[in-house]
Amino acid sequence: MVATGLLDHPFKEAYASKAGALPGATHAWVDGLRQTARALLNTAGLPGPKTEAFIFTPVSDLAKIPFIPAASADDVDVRDVPLNVPRIAGASRIVLVNGVLNAALSDNIAVEGLRVESLKQVLARDTLSVKPLLGGLAASASLPLVALNTAYMADGLVIRAGKNFAGAMLHVISIGAAGAEPVAFHPRNLVALEPGAQLTLIETHVGLPGQNYLTNPVTEISLAENARLKRYVSVAEDDDAFHFATTSVALSAHSTFNAFHAGLGGGKVRQEVRAAFLGTGSSAIVNGVYALSGKQHHDFTTAMDHAVPHTTSSQLVKGVVDGQSRAVFQGRVLVDRDAQKTDARQLHKAMFLAKGPAVDCKPELEIFADDVQCAHGAATGELDENHLFYLMARGIDRDTARALLVSGFLEDVLESIGDEQVREAFSALVQGWLKRRAMRRAA
Amino acid sequence: MIEIKNLHVSVQGKEILKGISLSINAGEVHAIMGPNGTGKSTLSNVIAGREGYEITQGSVTFAGQDLLAMEPDARARAGVFLAFQYPVEIPGVSTSAFLKTAINAKRRAEGLKEIDAMEFLKLVKAKTKALGIADDMIKRPLNVGFSGGEKKRAEVLQMTLLEPKFAVLDETDSGLDIDALKVVSDGVNALRGPERAFLVITHYQRLLNYIVPDHVHVMTGGRIVASGGRELALELEANGYAKYMAAA
Numbered sequence: 001m002v003a004t005g006l007l008d009h010p011f012k013e014a015y016a017s018k019a020g021a022l023p024g025a026t027h028a029w030v031d032g033l034r035q036t037a038r039a040l041l042n043t044a045g046l047p048g049p050k051t052e053a054f055i056f057t058p059v060s061d062l063a064k065i066p067f068i069p070a071a072s073a074d075d076v077d078v079r080d081v082p083l084n085v086p087r088i089a090g091a092s093r094i095v096l097v098n099g100v101l102n103a104a105l106s107d108n109i110a111v112e113g114l115r116v117e118s119l120k121q122v123l124a125r126d127t128l129s130v131k132p133l134l135g136g137l138a139a140s141a142s143l144p145l146v147a148l149n150t151a152y153m154a155d156g157l158v159i160r161a162g163k164n165f166a167g168a169m170l171h172v173i174s175i176g177a178a179g180a181e182p183v184a185f186h187p188r189n190l191v192a193l194e195p196g197a198q199l200t201l202i203e204t205h206v207g208l209p210g211q212n213y214l215t216n217p218v219t220e221i222s223l224a225e226n227a228r229l230k231r232y233v234s235v236a237e238d239d240d241a242f243h244f245a246t247t248s249v250a251l252s253a254h255s256t257f258n259a260f261h262a263g264l265g266g267g268k269v270r271q272e273v274r275a276a277f278l279g280t281g282s283s284a285i286v287n288g289v290y291a292l293s294g295k296q297h298h299d300f301t302t303a304m305d306h307a308v309p310h311t312t313s314s315q316l317v318k319g320v321v322d323g324q325s326r327a328v329f330q331g332r333v334l335v336d337r338d339a340q341k342t343d344a345r346q347l348h349k350a351m352f353l354a355k356g357p358a359v360d361c362k363p364e365l366e367i368f369a370d371d372v373q374c375a376h377g378a379a380t381g382e383l384d385e386n387h388l389f390y391l392m393a394r395g396i397d398r399d400t401a402r403a404l405l406v407s408g409f410l411e412d413v414l415e416s417i418g419d420e421q422v423r424e425a426f427s428a429l430v431q432g433w434l435k436r437r438a439m440r441r442a443a
Numbered sequence: 444m445i446e447i448k449n450l451h452v453s454v455q456g457k458e459i460l461k462g463i464s465l466s467i468n469a470g471e472v473h474a475i476m477g478p479n480g481t482g483k484s485t486l487s488n489v490i491a492g493r494e495g496y497e498i499t500q501g502s503v504t505f506a507g508q509d510l511l512a513m514e515p516d517a518r519a520r521a522g523v524f525l526a527f528q529y530p531v532e533i534p535g536v537s538t539s540a541f542l543k544t545a546i547n548a549k550r551r552a553e554g555l556k557e558i559d560a561m562e563f564l565k566l567v568k569a570k571t572k573a574l575g576i577a578d579d580m581i582k583r584p585l586n587v588g589f590s591g592g593e594k595k596r597a598e599v600l601q602m603t604l605l606e607p608k609f610a611v612l613d614e615t616d617s618g619l620d621i622d623a624l625k626v627v628s629d630g631v632n633a634l635r636g637p638e639r640a641f642l643v644i645t646h647y648q649r650l651l652n653y654i655v656p657d658h659v660h661v662m663t664g665g666r667i668v669a670s671g672g673r674e675l676a677l678e679l680e681a682n683g684y685a686k687y688m689a690a691a
């Protein structure tokens with residue numbers, strides 16, 4: 001049998017020669033994780049359209065691109081953070097170039113109770129403190145992209161907030177920058193909040209223009225009792241870039257996870273967020289917007305796994321699609337037999353701005369408890385004619401009215417961002433997208 | 444100011460308006476009363492330019508122009524305003540951004556420069572206060588979560604800000620409490636003047652105690668079946684539409 005995927009490919013070859021140099025290689029348990037992941041990839045390859053979870057977003061075609069590990073691209077020199085990255089007041093900047101911490105561009109973080117380190121550094125030291133996290137929340141066996149990450153992870157961030165840490169705002173900026181050859185990087189991030197700790201994480205993923213790269217970050221987040229994490233992610237990669245991000249969150253009792261994801265560009269993007277509600281009273285909000293043009297592909301996949309009683313998940317995702325773009329929303333909600341009094345809500349709405357795009361929406365509800373409140377909805381359509389008429393009846397011309405409504409359609413979700421400066425920054429990103437669209441149309 | 448002549452309108456092949464003729468001069472206030480489903484809102488929507496109505500006969504002329512040939516936004520900029528019976532909720536579009544855009548659309552059409560932020564705030568503040576609208580309402584998304592009465596006040600707020608030449612108020616009084624009815628009526632009366640005209644659609648003659656009409660029309664079955672002065676409204680209140688239904 002000829003295995004598809006990495007096996008016979010430079011992607012794999014390039015890494016194979018580096019395997020010994022990957023961080024943690026000398027630790028048996030880290031090496032074990034990698035070996036398992038590699039074995040899984042070698043047998044299954046990268047998921048194609050026949051793999052259920054990847055029907056709409058097959059990634060097997062990646063094997064055709066001769067990616068080299070990002071660390072081998074010596075010709076990459078990033079001296080500045082791109083201008084389209086918002087400056088968020090009060091947030092410390094942490095800059096990663098091709099998944100590797102760039103100290104020169106990053107702020108110094110010296111806050112009592114908060115530790116921010118590179119995974120590489122941590123693995124060179126005591127691997128035990130990260131052992132429960134690394135591979136503990138995101139399993140290679142069921143998630144092929146996690147397997148890919150685990151096999152080749154070279155660096156990432158380890159962010160830990162101590163007990164009752166009162167809160168800080170971190171802005172992680174990931175810059176993709178290929179050299180002459182396409183590069184791939186697989187950042188592995190670990191976030192742990194101890195009981196009662198609070199943290200706000202902003203993540204901005206961008207790329208230098210005209211670059212062919214693959215970023216495949218995996219973020220494992222552990223929230224102890226009463227911990228509260230807010231995470232705001234925006235992805236605006238270059239049109240030639242691939243971005244597949246998997247986040248796995250484990251929620252202990254009364255912890256909250258408040259996430260917002262914006263998908264505003266990239267050749268092929270998948271943002272997958274998986275939350276496991278393991279303690280009663282835990283709750284998560286996973287909202288998002290996307291705006292796609294050209295031939296962009298964006299996949300927002302969520303999995304809310306309610307395992308215990310009295311937990312809450314709420315998802316509102318709205319997107320607009322233009323050009324020949326393709327949007328995917330897959331929302332899985334699982335309510336275990338024991339998870340009585342679960343409150344799970346999910347709503348996805350997509351708006352067509354042109355005739356060319358396609359939207360695939362697949363809600364999946366698996367409910368095994370009887371005393372639950374679950375609501376899900378999906379709507380795909382064009383701009384509401386009644387809304388348009390209302391605005392025009394006030395003297396607003398058709399184009400302006402349409403622009404106002406499209407903007408409002410997305411702003412509606414942005415309003416859920418509690419931090420004002422973050423909301424404004426994300427709103428500016430969305431408005432920027434709308435402006436570029438208006439300019440394209442005018443041209 | 445507005446001249447409706449023998450207007451026949453069908454919706455999905457069904458004739459709703461069966462030959463409406465109505466002429467309203469500048470400075471006048473006309474009221475239309477009529478049972479549910481008679482075509483009052485249909486008439487309003489046709490005047491404002493909503494799609495989906497087939498005009499099979501007749502004409503509407505506004506200030507000498509063929510209104511039916513104009514797009515809804517052009518009608519509005521020319522001075523036509525409809526206070527909707529059921530204003531739509533538009534999530535994500537803030538009331539203030541909407542108001543500003545609408546005001547500027549009108550100003551641009553009049554060759555004026557855009558209103559500056561301070562001037563806008565001052566103007567809106569004065570008008571909201573007069574209409575008993577809470578300050579924070581205009582920060583909220585347009586009509587979203589507004590109570591029935593708040594929506595109606597917001598319609599009148601838009602009208603006072605846009606200062607139309609001809610306004611149709613489609614059941615603006617329904618959903619208003621007794622005090623609000625007075626406040627909103629005062630808002631309308633403040634706009635009354637020799638250069639403006641109003642068409643007030645209502646089910647209750649009580650409104651007409653506040654906004655005193657020059658003419659009252661009874662509409663049933665898509666036709667105007669009787670016209671008269673204020674006393675007609677009182678008579679309707681006492682006796683209902685039975686007599687007119689027979690006529691239709």
Ligand SMILES: Nc1ncnc2c1ncn2[C@@H]1O[C@H](COP(=O)(O)OP(=O)(O)OP(=O)(O)O)[C@@H](O)[C@H]1O
Nearest residue numbers: 454455459478479480481482483484485486495528
């Ligand atoms: N889009 C439509 N499709 C089908 N029928 C319609 C449509 N719009 C209006 N109608 C019908 O036209 C008739 C007149 O409706 P209209 O809303 O004009 O009545 P109205 O006089 O305003 O009533 P009310 O006093 O209840 O507001 C009704 O029978 C209504 O069902």
Ligand SMILES: [Mg+2]
Nearest residue numbers: 483484485528
């Ligand atoms: Mg009506």
